[in-house]
Amino acid sequence: MNKKVWLSPPHMGGGEQKYIQEAFDTNWIAPVGINITEFERGIEKYLKGKKKVVALSSGTAAIHLALVLLKVQQGDEVLCQSFTFSATANSITYVGATPVFIDSESETWNMCPVLLEKAINERMEAGKKPKAIIAVHLYGMPYNVEKIKAIGKKYEIPIIEDAASALGSMVNKQQCGTFGDYGILSFNGNKIITTSGGGALICKDDKTKDKAIFLATQARDEAPHYQHSHIGYNYRMSNVLAGIGRGQLEVLEERVKARRRIFNFYKKTLKHTRFQFLEEPVGYTSNRWLTCVLTDSYSIREKIRVSLSHQNIECRPLWKPMHLQPVFKNCLSYKNGISEELFEKGLCLPSGSNITEEELNRIVGVLKDF
Numbered sequence: 484m485n486k487k488v489w490l491s492p493p494h495m496g497g498g499e500q501k502y503i504q505e506a507f508d509t510n511w512i513a514p515v516g517i518n519i520t521e522f523e524r525g526i527e528k529y530l531k532g533k534k535k536v537v538a539l540s541s542g543t544a545a546i547h548l549a550l551v552l553l554k555v556q557q558g559d560e561v562l563c564q565s566f567t568f569s570a571t572a573n574s575i576t577y578v579g580a581t582p583v584f585i586d587s588e589s590e591t592w593n594m595c596p597v598l599l600e601k602a603i604n605e606r607m608e609a610g611k612k613p614k615a616i617i618a619v620h621l622y623g624m625p626y627n628v629e630k631i632k633a634i635g636k637k638y639e640i641p642i643i644e645d646a647a648s649a650l651g652s653m654v655n656k657q658q659c660g661t662f663g664d665y666g667i668l669s670f671n672g673n674k675i676i677t678t679s680g681g682g683a684l685i686c687k688d689d690k691t692k693d694k695a696i697f698l699a700t701q702a703r704d705e706a707p708h709y710q711h712s713h714i715g716y717n718y719r720m721s722n723v724l725a726g727i728g729r730g731q732l733e734v735l736e737e738r739v740k741a742r743r744r745i746f747n748f749y750k751k752t753l754k755h756t757r758f759q760f761l762e763e764p765v766g767y768t769s770n771r772w773l774t775c776v777l778t779d780s781y782s783i784r785e786k787i788r789v790s791l792s793h794q795n796i797e798c799r800p801l802w803k804p805m806h807l808q809p810v811f812k813n814c815l816s817y818k819n820g821i822s823e824e825l826f827e828k829g830l831c832l833p834s835g836s837n838i839t840e841e842e843l844n845r846i847v848g849v850l851k852d853f
């Protein structure tokens with residue numbers, strides 16, 4: 484059997500264990516410590532000082548906290564990109580609100596601005612003005628930040644920017660994660676850099692950051708005893724894991740370059756085939772977290788997927804849109820057929836920054852047979 488090729492495995496940089504050792508040496512084996520503050524400072528610097536960052540236990544926790552901070556409540560509606568990973572939409576239900584799903588545009592595969600505005604108008608006519616918009620930079624490709632931002636501003640609806648898979652992506656040189664009222668990142672094991680599990684909330688200033696930390700650490704009032712006037716959460720990142728994050732930040736730029744190289748390799752070697760790739764709109768830079776290809780049909784996609792699995796190569800159909808998920812079957816959705824077509828014909832190819840040339844050649848060998 485050939486050695487397994489994973490879709491997007493962790494890729495350590497070498498510096499991680501030094502920071503973990505530091506946590507052990509100083510006995511800060513807790514959700515407090517230098518690694519956390521330094522990891523946050525490192526991301527803030529990477530985001531060019533535009534925002535403040537709170538390290539959390541997951542990206543999902545970050546979306547939940549953003550909704551809490553925006554005071555989204557029971558009975559509210561939140562507009563959510565349908566073509567995404569379930570974590571984006573699940574968090575909406577944690578606060579008792581209901582997602583309204585918005586389909587994609589073909590340029591970025593992300594939230595369609597036209598359908599977004601249509602949904603806002605119709606929900607407002609129904610007397611249900613949406614409380615927030617969650618747009619996603621899926622697979623690292625930025626969503627149409629200019630148009631979505633303008634719509635949010637026009638209707639005064641705050642935007643949560645799901646940049647879980649888009650650390651290192653940019654629009655006109657501005658980092659993804661800094662466009663929304665809140666941004667969220669994920670450091671899950673399969674993301675471009677990882678802390679094994681973890682995430683971050685990106686917020687506008689120190690005051691908001693303090694509020695987020697307060698809620699993420701059980702919302703304790705100032706008192707010698709434990710006193711609470713708010714519902715809190717246990718969402719802070721561990722200082723041990725933040726040590727992994729510090730080491731990973733040191734190689735983030737290399738990781739972005741490697742993923743982009745992998746995308747270009749696939750594109751170049753498959754140039755004379757019928758596979759289609761998602762191109763970057765002018766001014767847009769994707770970190771190319773996962774390289775995705777579109778095939779001619781569902782049946783060809785499935786044949787390729789099965790062939791790759793037989794070769795011990797992990798691959799995955801593109802996300803099944805949330806409006807097709809059984810768990811969200813009763814939710815309202817605004818559709819145009821784009822995400823359904825992507826789901827039918829699309830495949831994510833192995834894109835880990837530690838993939839070898841031999842493995843890449845094995846993969847394109849299988850693809851070229853089609």
Ligand SMILES: *Cc1c(COP(=O)(O)O)cnc(C)c1O
Nearest residue numbers: 541542543568570647648669671
């Ligand atoms: C990974 C991911 C999340 C969730 O992040 P976790 O850290 O795994 O909770 C949310 N949204 C998108 C688009 C993701 O890719």
